[in-house]
Structures are given as C-alpha cells and as structure tokens.
Amino acid sequence: MNASTVRTVQKPKPNYETIAWKWMRYSALLLIPLVWGHVLLQDIIVGVHRIDLDYVALRWASIGWRTYDTLLLAFAFAHGVNGIRQVLRDYIHSPAKQKWLNWGLLAFWVVIVAIGGIALIGGVRTIP
C-alpha cells in the first residue's frame, strides 16, 4: 500500500462566502482568549459585586484595557453579525438582495465597532 500523498489543485478565487467562513473561524480563535480573559477577570478575580465606578475608572485609565474591550466588541459583534447573515440567508433568496444584505451587515458592523471604538479608546470628556 502506498504512503498517503497530498495533491495540490488550484484553489477557487476567494469570494464573500469564503472570507466570511474564514472570518467566523479565525475571529473565534481570537475570541476564546478575549472572552475567557474577560470572564475570569470580571466575574471571578474581581467579581461582579465589586465592580463599581472606581473600578471602571481604573480600567479606563489604561489604554491596554480599552483596546482589549474594543477588540472584544469587534470580534464578538462580527461573530454575531455573521450569524445573523446566515439566518437571514434562509429567507432572502435573490442574489441581488443577498449582496445588499452582505454589504449592509458589513456596514452595520463597521458603524457599531467605530462608535464603540471611539467611545472606548477615545474616552469621555471629564466635566470640569
């Protein structure tokens, strides 16, 4: 019996579906440490009952935590939006409408992450 071999064939050109599928998986890989880190810190190490305004101010004082929270928002929301896309695809069958759906949801994700990112990283103006 011959040893196993690998044949290489020309890959199809990536399309929206391929990119979305890869994105769902790669973003999940990034989400695992981000979500577990968040849950461990907020719910176990600190504990939800000790989260108060001072703690929020402490976290907000660090650009690292603000970036962390923005990444968490971006990847978690992307994951959710792609899930919504899959569900809506069951009801939207016309290719033209599916294209609108794809780009519309992408724009929705960009807008929400931009607003969240500006609020988190940009911070808030303190009232004098």
Place this chain on the structure above:
Amino acid sequence: MQINLKIFRYLPDSGNKPHYDKYVMEVNPTDRVLDVLEQVRADNDPSLAYRRSCAHGVCGSDAMQINGHNALACKVLVKDLDSTDITIEPLRGLNVLRDLIVDMEPFFDHFRSVQPYFINDSELPADGKERLQSPTERERFDDTTKCILCAACTSSCPSFWADGKYVGPAAIVNAHRFIYDSRDTAATERLEIMNEATGVWRCRTIFNCTEACPRDIKITKAIAEVKKAIITGKLEN
C-alpha cells in the same frame, strides 16, 4: 402485533386537501415498513402511491419520513420503531406529486450540477489500458461512492428546506467522490461550483444528513473535507 398506521395522502387536482388516512392493522414485528405499505395497497386501498423498486436498500427509491425520520421503507423493521404508532409521510423540501411520491427533479438537477462523472482528457497510459490507482488512493473516496441518490440526506437538511437553490448534501457527496479521485482532473472546476453561494457554505454542520443516510456515509465529514479543500487547495489522499 397491532399497529396504528397514519399515511399522508395527497392527490393534486383532485380537489381534496392533503390529509392522513388511518389504519389499525395486524403485522409481524419483523415486517418492514415497505411490507406494511404493500399490505395497505393490497388489502385496503390500491390507489396508495409510493416509489419502490429493489426493496433491498440498494436502489434508493423508497426514501420517506417514518415517524419523522428520513429512511428507506425497505430497511426499517416495524419492531425497530419502538412504537405501535407509525406515521408515514413524504420527504420534506421536495414538492409532493402524489401521496408519498415527491418530485425528485430539483434534487437530480443539483446532482448533475456538480459534474458527477469521471473527467480526464489526458493521454491514456502507454499500454493504452486503464489509469491505475493505488489501494490507498481508492480508499480515500470509498465512503462517498456508496451514495444511492435516495435524497434522504438532502431532504433532511434545513438549509435545503429554506433555500432549494442550495445543492444539498447528496450533490456535495458526489462532488467529493470525484474531487478526491486521484485519476480525475476536474477537481478545480468542482471546487469552484462548491464555492458558490449555493455550495458548501450553506451547510451549518448539524449532522441531519449523516443521521438520515441509509448507507451510513459520513456526509458531514465529506462536506467539511470539501470546505477544507476549497480553503487550502490541498487534497490529502
């Protein structure tokens, strides 16, 4: 043993709405569901319509829903249903032509769309005979050669119910059979077809197809392998 049988009935253009006929029957526990249907047709109602051919689980003609699960009527014994209430309905996702007979044409259209035949236009080997393949290379796609096109898998798939344009598990299984055949040269073309919006990406990996397959083909695994081949361009033999 006595069973309470419910059979879906529908005759388009008859003016009657789809309904269920009910029968209380004496059957043997070792009777197959197909035997029960034959008994109904012989003793109660000769107008009952269903497909059957070999009656031995090879031709794939008599796929239907038996107590909500897709199966071949000729492979399911009454005693294995674990219930004396038996409901028989046509496959989902395909239009009913009459009683338990569905329109298989959309299913076969998807099957044909993946080029389910051997393609190799290169010169024959020097001896002018067959293109050889090692046992390992043949083993690679053995599982997906078992498909009998009964449609039990495709008609159990919610993605197919929602969008009939999705090629469905059976078409992907048959694409897999040739994509992974070391002698075939059209893997790229088939991967292109599989990469379309109506191709493999509609699969949500819920394993309904694998559970429904009367030939025990690992369908969800085959679909995952085709997805991997699209992403990597590598076909592991």
